Amino acid sequence: MLDKTFRPEEVESRLYALWENQHAFACNPESNAKPYTIMMPPPNVTGSLHMGHALNHTVQDVLIRHARRTGRDALWQPGMDHAGIATQMVVERQLAEQGIGRRDLGREAFLDKVWEWKAESGGAISRQLRRLGTSPDWPRERFTMDEGLNAAVRKVFVELYRQGLIYRDKRLVNWDPKLGTAISDLEVEQTETKGKLWHLRYPLKDEPSRWIVVATTRPETMLGDTAVAVHAEDERYRDLIGKMVVLPLVGREIPIVADEHADPEQGSGAVKITPAHDFNDYEVGKRQRVPFINVLDAQARVLAEAQVFYLDPDTGHFSPEATLEPLPAAYAGLDRYAARKKIVEDLDAKGLVEKIDDHVHTVPHGDRGGVAIEPWLTDQWYCDAYTLAQPAIKAVEEGRTKFVPQNWENVYFDWMRNIQPWCISRQLWWGHQIPAWYGPDGEVFVAESEEDAAVEASAYYGTATALVRDEDVLDTWFSSALWPFSTLGWPEGQDMLARYYPGDVLVTGFDIIFFWVARMMMMSLHFMGDVPFRTVYIHALVRDAKGQKMSKSKGNVIDPLELMDKYGSDALRFTLMSMAAQGRDIKLSEQRVEGYRNFATKLWNAARYCEMNDCHTAAPLDPAAVSAPVNRWIVGELAATAAAVTRGLEDYRFNEAAGALYQFTWGTFCDWYLEFTKPILAGDDAALVAETKSTTRWVLSHILSLLNPLMPFLTEELWQTLSLGNELPLMLEDWPELADGLADPAAQEELDWVVRLISSARTVRAEMNVPPGHRIAARLHDLAEPRRLWAGRWEEVICRMARLERLEVAPAGEPVATGQGVAQVLVDEATLALPLADAIDVAAEVARLSKSADKSLKDLESIDRKLNNPAFTSKAPPEVVEEQQERRAAELARLEQLKAAIQRLGAPA
RNA sequence: GGGCGGUUAGCUCAGCUGGUAGAGCAGGUGCUUUACACGCAUCAGGUCGGCGGUUCGAACCCGUCACCGCCCACCA
Numbered sequence: 001m002l003d004k005t006f007r008p009e010e011v012e013s014r015l016y017a018l019w020e021n022q023h024a025f026a027c028n029p030e031s032n033a034k035p036y037t038i039m040m041p042p043p044n045v046t047g048s049l050h051m052g053h054a055l056n057h058t059v060q061d062v063l064i065r066h067a068r069r070t071g072r073d074a075l076w077q078p079g080m081d082h083a084g085i086a087t088q089m090v091v092e093r094q095l096a097e098q099g100i101g102r103r104d105l106g107r108e109a110f111l112d113k114v115w116e117w118k119a120e121s122g123g124a125i126s127r128q129l130r131r132l133g134t135s136p137d138w139p140r141e142r143f144t145m146d147e148g149l150n151a152a153v154r155k156v157f158v159e160l161y162r163q164g165l166i167y168r169d170k171r172l173v174n175w176d177p178k179l180g181t182a183i184s185d186l187e188v189e190q191t192e193t194k195g196k197l198w199h200l201r202y203p204l205k206d207e208p209s210r211w212i213v214v215a216t217t218r219p220e221t222m223l224g225d226t227a228v229a230v231h232a233e234d235e236r237y238r239d240l241i242g243k244m245v246v247l248p249l250v251g252r253e254i255p256i257v258a259d260e261h262a263d264p265e266q267g268s269g270a271v272k273i274t275p276a277h278d279f280n281d282y283e284v285g286k287r288q289r290v291p292f293i294n295v296l297d298a299q300a301r302v303l304a305e306a307q308v309f310y311l312d313p314d315t316g317h318f319s320p321e322a323t324l325e326p327l328p329a330a331y332a333g334l335d336r337y338a339a340r341k342k343i344v345e346d347l348d349a350k351g352l353v354e355k356i357d358d359h360v361h362t363v364p365h366g367d368r369g370g371v372a373i374e375p376w377l378t379d380q381w382y383c384d385a386y387t388l389a390q391p392a393i394k395a396v397e398e399g400r401t402k403f404v405p406q407n408w409e410n411v412y413f414d415w416m417r418n419i420q421p422w423c424i425s426r427q428l429w430w431g432h433q434i435p436a437w438y439g440p441d442g443e444v445f446v447a448e449s450e451e452d453a454a455v456e457a458s459a460y461y462g463t464a465t466a467l468v469r470d471e472d473v474l475d476t477w478f479s480s481a482l483w484p485f486s487t488l489g490w491p492e493g494q495d496m497l498a499r500y501y502p503g504d505v506l507v508t509g510f511d512i513i514f515f516w517v518a519r520m521m522m523m524s525l526h527f528m529g530d531v532p533f534r535t536v537y538i539h540a541l542v543r544d545a546k547g548q549k550m551s552k553s554k555g556n557v558i559d560p561l562e563l564m565d566k567y568g569s570d571a572l573r574f575t576l577m578s579m580a581a582q583g584r585d586i587k588l589s590e591q592r593v594e595g596y597r598n599f600a601t602k603l604w605n606a607a608r609y610c611e612m613n614d615c616h617t618a619a620p621l622d623p624a625a626v627s628a629p630v631n632r633w634i635v636g637e638l639a640a641t642a643a644a645v646t647r648g649l650e651d652y653r654f655n656e657a658a659g660a661l662y663q664f665t666w667g668t669f670c671d672w673y674l675e676f677t678k679p680i681l682a683g684d685d686a687a688l689v690a691e692t693k694s695t696t697r698w699v700l701s702h703i704l705s706l707l708n709p710l711m712p713f714l715t716e717e718l719w720q721t722l723s724l725g726n727e728l729p730l731m732l733e734d735w736p737e738l739a740d741g742l743a744d745p746a747a748q749e750e751l752d753w754v755v756r757l758i759s760s761a762r763t764v765r766a767e768m769n770v771p772p773g774h775r776i777a778a779r780l781h782d783l784a785e786p787r788r789l790w791a792g793r794w795e796e797v798i799c800r801m802a803r804l805e806r807l808e809v810a811p812a813g814e815p816v817a818t819g820q821g822v823a824q825v826l827v828d829e830a831t832l833a834l835p836l837a838d839a840i841d842v843a844a845e846v847a848r849l850s851k852s853a854d855k856s857l858k859d860l861e862s863i864d865r866k867l868n869n870p871a872f873t874s875k876a877p878p879e880v881v882e883e884q885q886e887r888r889a890a891e892l893a894r895l896e897q898l899k900a901a902i903q904r905l906g907a908p909a
Numbered sequence: 910g911g912g913c914g915g916u917u918a919g920c921u922c923a924g925c926u927g928g929u930a931g932a933g934c935a936g937g938u939g940c941u942u943u944a945c946a947c948g949c950a951u952c953a954g955g956u957c958g959g960c961g962g963u964u965c966g967a968a969c970c971c972g973u974c975a976c977c978g979c980c981c982a983c984c985a
Binding site for chain 2: 002004190197198199214217218262263267268269270271272359360361362363407408410411414418511541578579581585588589591594595596599601602604606607608609610611612613651653656659663670671674759762763765766767769771772773806859863866869870871873874875876877880883884887
């Protein structure tokens, strides 16, 4: 006998082990079945399961479990991402606790530490994903730094380099001074910051008593100023264009130039130009051909000597070597903020600070390190994303890859059509080291191995020459971009690729459309010649109550593991599926999870009831051959539910699949069918009992089967405990495919009528405050017998109603019961008279019926307004008009009945 | 500045092709009805953000305004 409640903690690990032992998650490359592929977005090796993962992986698991059960050869490719910056930060932080810096260890030893860390604590998340019940093909798990994937990365890098799509360039990058690395545009977050706007006086060279005022939010960068720009049309400064100013504190002579960048409306209208420390100034510097002067080191401290670079106007490249120029010793080694303070003080002391305004502006910050980004002039590797983007744009335009919901395509297009060069090098150690080697003269040799590079170098130099490998590693997203094919063995093996590429669907949140989806599209199209997946399903982001992204640093995380401990994985999964239709945000409430835990318990108890009544051992059912109306009805309802669930899963409308199951299981099967059939099971019509038990078993089995992808543990446990299948676990059983035509409209209408009759009777009881135990000798009048399937079998209805409602229904045909003590219930053409004797308050009953009559009258008027409107009858489709006419007739009849009922109570209608 | 999404019951949200506004939770009332109190029954609760338009008919389509949120760009 089943326990009273489902205890997930006792079931989940046992069933999960069972599935894994039976290789139930494995794809089968040998089979003839049509493949179905989902590439798991590889979680960070540092990650722990958060709500976003839970949603993302539940969606994928539901899809893959459904595909598997519809006979597809399903591959859910799992894996993990090495997460360059995140992982290196974790390990560095641990080392820092022991007072060790990564440079103390050196590259090799540090990387050993990272691998050690990965072996010990990396991959906690894959255990947590198991906890969630996910069913990827675990033995095929890949890591972005597996040797096979490393080879793919090297090959892609080398090929793109040879095709001119990867190149090295000196330009301004987003530099994170805390992490000491370049980062891409996407890793920069704009943060609104309260700052100051300093108005500084720059004296003219020829007239030292006269000055031009520039406004800046970053006074410390003045050390690298190489011009002052004003607008050509600006009357205030027109006469100054072409004159020189002497840069205070530094003494450098710099020109006042006319440039469109200067906006007369902003600041003082004159803007200092620091081409090596500001992206706009960089462009101005190129236009005005002024020097680019770097004044900061990698930690954003002021240099002792500025590095001056000149741009060659012909080649567009910088001078390879910097010319050094001394900077004031007072600032050397100061952090940029300390330097700012001191520089402002020193300028003020000289009377060169005109004014200081409060100023709110947005400042770029690194998304990992959290410090302000420094635009910094360095040599980095770039990928020509523009060229790679063109086929990726076309593929979506042509519908070879579709976004669901489709509106995300616009986001994708906007970004792709304005795509910038992708900075792919990072000054980190953990990651794929760039396969580039330098000769003594700086000549670069890009090759898949050191040996190959050496061969190229000797050819180039004419003799064997020592090479030094580029120290940088690649952006983590570079290897992620190859994930759809690198995990399938590219470039070595082609078999898995041929079978499982391209994937069917990619499931992800919109926050990584740019980071990942776009780049997979670009790389896959370039190297595989085909899209990486046919569909991109974009789900909502799970946020906190304020709409903030959940993050550990904000401390606003709801932990899915805690929810699973408390309510079970199935409840969490079902909750997430029920909410999957929402817009962009999911605000998760624990109450909701609790509600679906209750749903799990409800189903559990329905199964327990079936077990107690030996329904689980009943004979198999041919659903087309059922005869009793109540059984025909539930079979039809189940068939409709199955169709809704299948449709929901196929259309990525998970909430509808979940909703249909919830509604049917609780609201139809438990609330009505099981109650209807209790008297049957207690009766002595052996054939009817047998059919009802078989039907009950059949419906329960189908509920479990349809619910299985959403609630794999509970359904599997019941399936196996009650022996509802044969040897196969439920997760490998065929998906229910029900024949058309199981719906029986007559039975449906009949049962619907009974439901309404009983509900109405209950309402009367409740509103009239009839004591619960009070039995009522009710009478049913005016039944249109020919319409009723059960016209000759009233005992069934009586039996049910007597049991459920403590009514004793007299056979039809007896005179209408009237009088002061009789409440009346109308259901379609029939009237149920409930003699309540002293229990009833006549005035209250009249009021109740009058309220119904009023509503009926109002509805009738509203329908009449429509029908009396010639525009409606002439323009609306005939079926809509007809529908309204039918409604009118029904409403009119109901009104008459209500009036009659009120009259029978002795009150004027 | 450009774009996207949202505004429906007290709360969280569904509502697909325009045709009688829904669910869960919370709330009120009543139930030791032998599957389930993680339950059963029942009730109440709505100007579908405002205004205008299209339409026979608008929560839904169009315009506009307000507020909330997100993305991109810029920010002297």
